Amino acid sequence: MSSNSDSSNSFDASGLVAFLYVWRKPLIIVSVAAAILSAVFSAPFFIKPKYESRVILFPGSTSSISKAVLNESAGIKNDILEFGEEEQVDQLLQILNSDDIKFRIISKYNLMSHYDIDADGSYPITKLNKEYDDNISFRRTEFMSIEIKVLDIDPDTAAMIANDISNLLDTAKNRMQKDIAVKAFEIVKTEYDGLTTYIASIKDSLKRLGMLGVHDYKSQSEVLNRQYAEALAKDNQSAIKTLTEKLDILAKYGSTQMSLAYNLENIYEEVFPIIKRKYDEAKVDATETLPHKFVVNRAYPAEKKSYPIRWLIVLISTLSAFMLAALVILIRDNVGRLTRQA
The missing domain is CATH 1.10.287 (Helix Hairpins)
Structure with missing residues (x-):
């Protein structure tokens, strides 16, 4: 029984190799064509390259200046030099995703025009929000820090947007706290x-x-x-x-x-x-105001593009074309064999 299984596997492997050898020319032609086309259509003429800039920061541990500076009984939890914990990270992430920061960035950099969105066309705000979300993201790292990542066709603009968002984080949180503190x-x-x-x-x-x-x-x-x-x-x-x-x-x-x-x-x-x-x-x-974050790394203009990754596009396209061509040839070959037998 085991010998029959081994011989069957050997036959299937040899059959596959024979199949690929017989149809090597069309498979090679399709793969090469796919590689060339994917390399061409992933060029800057078709897909604008984007540059990535990042800011890494830690949240502060306290929100109240008076409790951190004036109150002697506040304890270590209100030490202004302590990094924040998970709760503070989640709070800052929510503020980073707020409309306040988004609209300020959109207004300052005129992103409607920058992203080539027709303001008089259909659903311009929806398209603008999608572009913003696709190019600007925030996440909590495994070290309980926050990463601000910006993609843009201009490396200087990407760095400036990332740094401005980091600065606006303090502005937005201070504004919300001031509304209550003043009252x-x-x-x-x-x-x-x-x-x-x-x-x-x-x-x-x-x-x-x-x-x-x-x-x-x-x-x-x-x-x-x-x-x-x-x-x-x-x-x-x-x-x-x-x-x-x-x-x-x-x-x-x-x-x-x-x-x-x-x-x-x-x-x-x-x-x-x-x-x-x-x-x-x-x-x-x-x-009074205090910063609510500790900036580990500020953003700087990238020297190399981060998107698209052309070699990965070419590799995936070539492999996909090769497998699709092999599947089509296999189906056509089997259909022809069954037709002849009938």
Whole structure:
């Protein structure tokens, strides 16, 4: 049984070799013709060569400037010098694919004209988006970095687009964060301004009480009562009258002075530090910016084209033509044999 199988395989192999030898001329002619035609039609005259430029970057680990710079309890997760993780990579990829960045690049480089798309023709925006997606791509690498890849017929344009997209990444993310940060700052500022106004009113009231001679109820009452006792002991009517007036004023406004002073002290110890910290953090987030990426490699103009790969086109075309020609000859040969037998 094994010998029959081996002989059958040997027969099939020898039959294939014999078949190829018999039909070698047409197979060679078809293969050579396919190679020549594919080489011609993959030339720059038919297919414009494209040059590739890449930017490699890592995302930052933090989005909040205040938490990274001002907040001492933020911890290592908000270290501005740390590379981001998978979550930050996915966020930046989503921003890179946003219409904001796409429309800015399309507008700056006039890609509608650059890609030879007729603006008055059918579906120009659809064609433009397809060309954009075909020539500009973003992906996460195995090292958790992001690759921005741009193909263009002009190597300088490819490099400039790739670098501009990298720069616009910060612009787009900062704009989105600023929209929220500014509103948050306005809320905190209103609270902070209200508190400072309230503090100013307390200080103004204490100043008015000071002009009346009420500075510190406890210490003043002790001193004045002691002086009053001494004046009574000496029967100093002038001093008694003066001290009585001061004690009356102190009795009238003393509780108010104590309440205001206690309230002010409580605000400065407990409330004001919290509101002031929130205010400082919100102001930094609303007015300052930080890069959200670490650029490993910036794009530069390529010296050699990346598309099309002519040798690969020629190889695939030649092999495909050879196999198709062999299949056609085999089918024709078998059909002819069956016809003759009939």
